[in-house]
Amino acid sequence: MSSLSQEKQAILLESGTNELEIIEFQLRKQMPDGQEKIAHYGINVAKVREIIKVPETTEYPNAHPSVVGIFNLRDRLIPLVDLAHWLKIPVHDDLQSKRVIVTEFNKMFNGFLVDSVSRIYRISWENVESPSQFLESRESDCVVAVVRMENRLIMILDFEKIIADINPEQSMERYDVSLDKRILQDEAMVSRRQAKTLLVVDDSAFIRKLIETTLRTAGYNVLAAQDGAEAYDILMEFEQTAKSEHQPISELVSLLISDVEMPRMDGMHLVKRLRERDAYADLPILMFSSIMSEENRRKALAIGANDTITKPEIGRLVELADKFIFGH
The missing domain is CATH 2.40.50.180 (CheA-289, Domain 4)
Structure with a gap:
């Protein structure tokens, strides 16, 4: 071979x-x-x-x-x-x-x-x-x-x-968002981020922790799931809650950041299933993977991801979250 x-x-x-x-x-x-x-x-x-x-x-x-x-x-x-x-x-x-x-x-x-x-x-x-x-x-x-x-x-x-x-x-461990001059970190922006909840899905506890730390340091609330199946269950609960309380899904979750390779349900399948549901038709989704080649990026965008990031580029996470949540 x-x-x-x-x-x-x-x-x-x-x-x-x-x-x-x-x-x-x-x-x-x-x-x-x-x-x-x-x-x-x-x-x-x-x-x-x-x-x-x-x-x-x-x-x-x-x-x-x-x-x-x-x-x-x-x-x-x-x-x-x-x-x-x-x-x-x-x-x-x-x-x-x-x-x-x-x-x-x-x-x-x-x-x-x-x-x-x-x-x-x-x-x-x-x-x-x-x-x-x-x-x-x-x-x-x-x-x-x-x-x-x-x-x-x-x-x-x-x-x-x-x-x-x-x-x-x-290693991505070297990145410290608080030292990144490209990221707006004044009191007003951090306060705006604190009102938003992001769901991070990754089967590596090591990488999940790095992503969570980066996003929380910038101000975001972060929920985490260890695979696509767990994330899907969480999002279905959100959908029921939003329905019963007559509020938009965005009040409960503002952005999904998902790995591709995961047990039980991979990231591509998760995105595909979410985009089939009206409640999640417009949820911003970023795919964050170590295997994000141009071909894989094309496939991710084709099934409904808003953007993709290759794993060393953890410094782009907050920038893209701000873009898709706040429009800048």
């Missing part, structure tokens, strides 16, 4: 079908008694550019301990991350049999060293479960979803969180 075609990567976003394709890969944990325990993981095909044999690498000074080095692929320098090292899983060190998953997301290329890659599965997001609250409450958790297969569980990892830990200079 070398290069992945654009058509295959586009399957994820076939305009709200609520389906995705994942690549399953393995890490072979070496147990103290000499036995191996195979752990199964997954990554969305939309994040993957190709899968290669382990390349020659060059050590990079002062790199994160999980970075093996950098390698050259098609005139691009790419860091190689030892995924097992980052996950603190002891594995065998025979590089001959290992593979590298080359990814592109958040406008960055990275290589992830894994023990083996098995196959691609096309599944419905309805069959992808959120990890338990117990797992998510741990700061270190990096599992955003779990896929139940017949004889095993496949853990979908939070690759954005892993890269943010390895390369903090590129």
Whole structure:
């Protein structure tokens, strides 16, 4: 499995079908008694550019301990991350049999060293479960979803969180809206924002917290949901409340900010279902995703999103929220 075609990567976003394709890969944990325990993981095909044999690498000074080095692929320098090292899983060190998953997301290329890659599965997001609250409450958790297969569980990892830990200079954590001179932050504007409620939907607790902090610092009230299904339930309750109290939906929620890849119901499917309802025909919707290519942006706009943001651009969130809520 070398290069992945654009058509295959586009399957994820076939305009709200609520389906995705994942690549399953393995890490072979070496147990103290000499036995191996195979752990199964997954990554969305939309994040993957190709899968290669382990390349020659060059050590990079002062790199994160999980970075093996950098390698050259098609005139691009790419860091190689030892995924097992980052996950603190002891594995065998025979590089001959290992593979590298080359990814592109958040406008960055990275290589992830894994023990083996098995196959691609096309599944419905309805069959992808959120990890338990117990797992998510741990700061270190990096599992955003779990896929139940017949004889095993496949853990979908939070690759954005892993890269943010390895390369903090590129992380959205560095953004501080209170220092952003482009954002109006006088008392009157903050007061106007305080009267508005935004719903943020993202399956990564790490990214959800960053978005919430940015919006709240600017003054907005923020509600959060961990996947499209939870967001849909919240919005249906709002619709009932608005109906019974004879008030517009905008009194309860002024803007939706949604990720694309999420368990149970993805962002595209959420938008598609909301736009089919009169109550949500005019709700401003921003899609905030690490895989927002031009093609995916076009599809998001076609099903009813007002605008899209690629995840490193967290600095555009308040600016766009102001635009769609207040018209400036």
